[in-house]
Amino acid sequence: MSDEEVALLVDESIRWNMDWDLADYKGRIPRGIRPASGINNLIFRCPDCGEEEGLQVIRGRYLDCNLCKSRWRVGGDSSLTNERTGERRTSTEAFRHILTFPREQRDFGPQGKGYIRALDVPVYLEVDFPKQDLLGNYDIIMREDRIDFIPVGEGDPISVPFDDIHSLSLEKHYRFQVRLKGRLYQMHLHGKGSAIQWEVYLQLMLPQVNHFLIRSMEEYYLAPLEKKST
Numbered sequence: 348m349s350d351e352e353v354a355l356l357v358d359e360s361i362r363w364n365m366d367w368d369l370a371d372y373k374g375r376i377p378r379g380i381r382p383a384s385g386i387n388n389l390i391f392r393c394p395d396c397g398e399e400e401g402l403q404v405i406r407g408r409y410l411d412c413n414l415c416k417s418r419w420r421v422g423g424d425s426s427l428t429n430e431r432t433g434e435r436r437t438s439t440e441a442f443r444h445i446l447t448f449p450r451e452q453r454d455f456g457p458q459g460k461g462y463i464r465a466l467d468v469p470v471y472l473e474v475d476f477p478k479q480d481l482l483g484n485y486d487i488i489m490r491e492d493r494i495d496f497i498p499v500g501e502g503d504p505i506s507v508p509f510d511d512i513h514s515l516s517l518e519k520h521y522r523f524q525v526r527l528k529g530r531l532y533q534m535h536l537h538g539k540g541s542a543i544q545w546e547v548y549l550q551l552m553l554p555q556v557n558h559f560l561i562r563s564m565e566e567y568y569l570a571p572l573e574k575k576s577t
């Protein structure tokens with residue numbers, strides 16, 4: 348068996364469930380009950396047209412694109428099959444594929460231009476680990492050179508220049524963290540967009556952070572559930 352065949356076999360045997368940490372499975376390993384659940388966190392752009400905001404998981408089984416109307420059936424083996432064309436990809440292949448799409452700024456109307464936007468996101472500030480204080484809810488926009496936090500209710504806007512960012516990390520798949528000198532902002536993105544997209548885009552845009560992470564993210568996020576449950 349060639350290396351490629353082995354890699355394919357591994358890809359195809361991997362199961363996927365982004366909600367693993369959030370759901371109460373009472374120690375049981377789910378087998379294809381909701382195989383598409385949370386996959387839009389990893390496959391954050393339509394593998395067909397590249398659309399970023401119109402992806403939706405339907406009935407835990409399908410990934411739909413509202414723009415080009417593609418529907419991908421997600422298998423318990425992590426595969427994505429295009430219902431229209433029959434094209435089949437593993438989620439690893441689909442992830443690598445969407446990373447090849449050009450990243451362009453979009454016009455968010457009164458909020459200006461940016462790469463990614465997440466609305467009404469609870470944001471926590473940590474100065475003395477492990478104490479975190481809820482700052483409030485913010486609309487968060489990734490610009491060319493900074494992240495802007497626009498308060499949804501009371502509060503002052505916050506701007507984090509890319510140059511000030513020391514490191515990035517994810518917790519429980521949906522809490523995205525940026526660490527600056529002396530403080531850390533944690534954004535709770537569950538149901539508000541893909542935390543992986545935020546981390547990957549910043550990894551690609553920030554020269555001071557390490558680019559090997561995309562590879563290590565694949566290994567971590569596509570790890571078999573059996574491994575995670577131990």
Ligand SMILES: [Zn+2]
Pocket residue numbers: 393394395396397398412413414415416417
């Ligand atoms: Zn599409």
